[in-house]
Amino acid sequence: FRVSIEDRMPTIKLIYFDGRGRGESIRHLLKLAQVPFVDVRISFEEWKTMKRGQTLLSVSFRFSTSTAFTSAPQPPFIDLSATSTVSANELEKARLDMIAELIQDLSSDYGPNWFGRCLLGKDPEYPTKVRQRLYFKQKVVPAIDKFAPLVEKFLLENGNNGLFLGDSETWVDVFAAEQFAKFVDYGEAECLDAYPSINKLIARVHAHPIIAEHLRTR
Numbered sequence: 001f002r003v004s005i006e007d008r009m010p011t012i013k014l015i016y017f018d019g020r021g022r023g024e025s026i027r028h029l030l031k032l033a034q035v036p037f038v039d040v041r042i043s044f045e046e047w048k049t050m051k052r053g054q055t056l057l058s059v060s061f062r063f064s065t066s067t068a069f070t071s072a073p074q075p076p077f078i079d080l081s082a083t084s085t086v087s088a089n090e091l092e093k094a095r096l097d098m099i100a101e102l103i104q105d106l107s108s109d110y111g112p113n114w115f116g117r118c119l120l121g122k123d124p125e126y127p128t129k130v131r132q133r134l135y136f137k138q139k140v141v142p143a144i145d146k147f148a149p150l151v152e153k154f155l156l157e158n159g160n161n162g163l164f165l166g167d168s169e170t171w172v173d174v175f176a177a178e179q180f181a182k183f184v185d186y187g188e189a190e191c192l193d194a195y196p197s198i199n200k201l202i203a204r205v206h207a208h209p210i211i212a213e214h215l216r217t218r
Contacts (some may be wrong), residue, residue, distance in 0.1 A: 025175045
């Protein structure tokens with residue numbers, strides 16, 4: 001069954017740096033799920049002040065695998081359904097979880113993980129855009145070529161419609177699209193040319209009216 005959270009949860013305050021990073025896909029998902037939230041963006045200097053003497057809480061959000069994100073407003077919900085046997089739906093959820101872990105492994109790989117620091121000028125070895133492009137070629141592209149073939153394979157197995165499961169966007173599609181889009185936006189425009197299904201995923205997710213509007217105004 002589904003429990004509406006409109007009257008049972010306080011407004012969510014998403015506190016993250018003034019950039020995309022790990023916060024952007026969460027922004028996308030909250031907007032798609034029609035969940036009200038306050039988007040608080042802070043600088044690194046503000047973060048240093050905020051974290052002193054404070055207890056920091058980490059909250060995990062779980063979006064239902066079966067939820068189809070449409071352009072029509074829908075009330076947010078928490079899926080509390082449970083079954084005692086392993087159904088086809090449970091296997092689909094497990095598959096999406098596996099793909100999400102693959103995307104997270106790519107994000108956490110040394111090359112992509114450190115690339116953000118390079119772009120912010122935090123690595124003295126890569127202070128200029130020329131050096132940062134060199135870092136991308138030497139450190140990030142090999143990571144992409146390590147993980148992207150598997151991602152491409154999963155997309156092709158679903159019929160090459162730009163999604164990982166079925167015909168409607170899931171949270172994993174949104175998560176993956178944002179991760180790979182950052183490589184194109186901040187690295188090299190052609191870095192995903194060998195992976196047309198991933199490019200199709202990005203295009204499809206970013207064409208969703210709610211996400212398209214967010215991208216236009218962010």
